Amino acid sequence: MLEIKDLVVRYGGISAVKGISLEIAEGETVALIGANGAGKSSMLHAVSGLIKTASGKITFDRHDITGIGADRIVSLGLVQVPEGRQIFTRLSVDENLRMGAYVNRDKADIERNRARVLDLFPILKERAKQSAGTLSGGEQQMLAIGRALMSSPKMLLLDEPSMGLSPIMTEEVFGVLRGLKDQGITVFVIEQNAYDALELADRAYIMETGTITLEGKSSDLIRDERVKAAYLGGDI
């Protein structure tokens, strides 16, 4: 479904992403794990068109999406849930969800999606009229995911969904992602929280300073000595 080939991202003279290639099939859940500054977010932003790529090719659903602009990428069904729960704090929860359906013009479709999202996140239903800034961190992350789902995406890109959340909230957010996976949505998640990400994903890539150093099935990686040492903190 998503294919990245030799992707390079540069900020001035510094390469953040140094020619990585990866592939995600339809219905798969894939994680990209790496420490701070490994280039994970740069890669993701390049995929969703928020920053320019220096070279390489990105294909989504048989469309070449390299450098076509973020809005068209969203219309094709590839939607990013931005890092740090970037919701519109001054709008209400409901308005935030409606913003998610921005590219969708079909009223009935929007209502259907809204019902589905509120079903998935009952807490958002309770707070529909509340200003989004008053939600807790976990609830804001749920809202950000719910908002992304409003455009009926074929694939979701999640940028550090556990960032800044308590362990309990992290558990809850990953529970939600498991639910999405069960519904057959293709999910690509970027995480520093390696353990939870590997638990969730079918496959994973490990990224270090701009290149992919390791890839494989999550169940294999979670037992891999190198991964254990670097990301999982010894024996688990």
Added chain:
Amino acid sequence: MNKTYRITDCSLFRLIVFVIVPLIILIRCAMQPTSYITGIVITMGIYIVLAASLNLINGFSGMFSMGHAAFMAIGAYIAAFFTLAPQVKENMTPGLPAWLINLQIPLAPALLIGGAAAALVALIVGFPVVRTKGHYLSVVTLALIVVVRAVIDNQGDITHGSRGLTGLPAKSTILSVYIAVVVTLFVLYRITHSDYGRGLIAMRDDPVAAQTLGINLVKKKISCFAISAFFAGIGGGLWGHYLTTISASNFYFSKSFDIVEMSIIGGMFSLSGSIPGAMFYTIVPEFLAPLESGFNLGGIRLPTMFGLSNIIMAVLLIVLIIFRGQGIMGTSEIILDTWFSKDTYLAPFRKEEYQRLAGVFRKKSS
């Protein structure tokens, strides 16, 4: 209900304060078209159009434009080309094409053409302008004013140069200006309450998140710039037909700063803010102006001080920014919500509105 019922929640009260009282004032002014007060009220209406259109761009889209005077100038000149008498144009603006010289149309279509011309210019200059951000964007829009003035001053055949155009028909009356006010506010109100408008607010609050929702920032910024310029052009046209004599110096930096100031005073995140902003900016100086010719302060006769009212206005603006940075209205749209809601006009026919109103007053007195 656990929320306390406030008097501003009462439709009947809002109808009286925001519709009936202003309407009475406007009708009285319309009956005395040459009075001094009428002139102030007309100016106020034109400023409302200008401040509201500036709020769309400065408050809602997150770009801070200071180039309103440029679009006003374009609107005023283009509209004037269509309303001036043919014999006047033959003398002042012989460079215009013959069909335009012989054409004289009513104010309304002329204003629309002027607005469209301003919007067209905004579309063209929009591409380089929206590549800049923050203060840089403001500076670029200031540069636009200089460019427009240079063009007007140097295209003597078409614009009569720095001598300006004279003899514009005095068609900016209470009626025409306030029709423009209501139409402008209605259109802008609908825009800010549409998907398009929510997209603007999203872009202002968080450009990255807005992009991940599929909002094309460039398209959004340029179109917003053009819409704002359209109404600035209409405001400029009205201003020209109020002054009846225009030159590029009427549309220079100070005019832009005036509009920016009243937009900030009223509250640039609210379209309703344009109304108190324009009122403040037209009424307060009227009270300050007499002070400039000197006054008695505790037995001491102060001398004539030109510019005193400007200094006081500046101090008031600073005080306002310190104590109420969001402007008078903040983000409230109470005035426009009242104007454009059916509820307001049905309120006199509902009994419970009177009971509520009476209830509020009873609570006050007890």
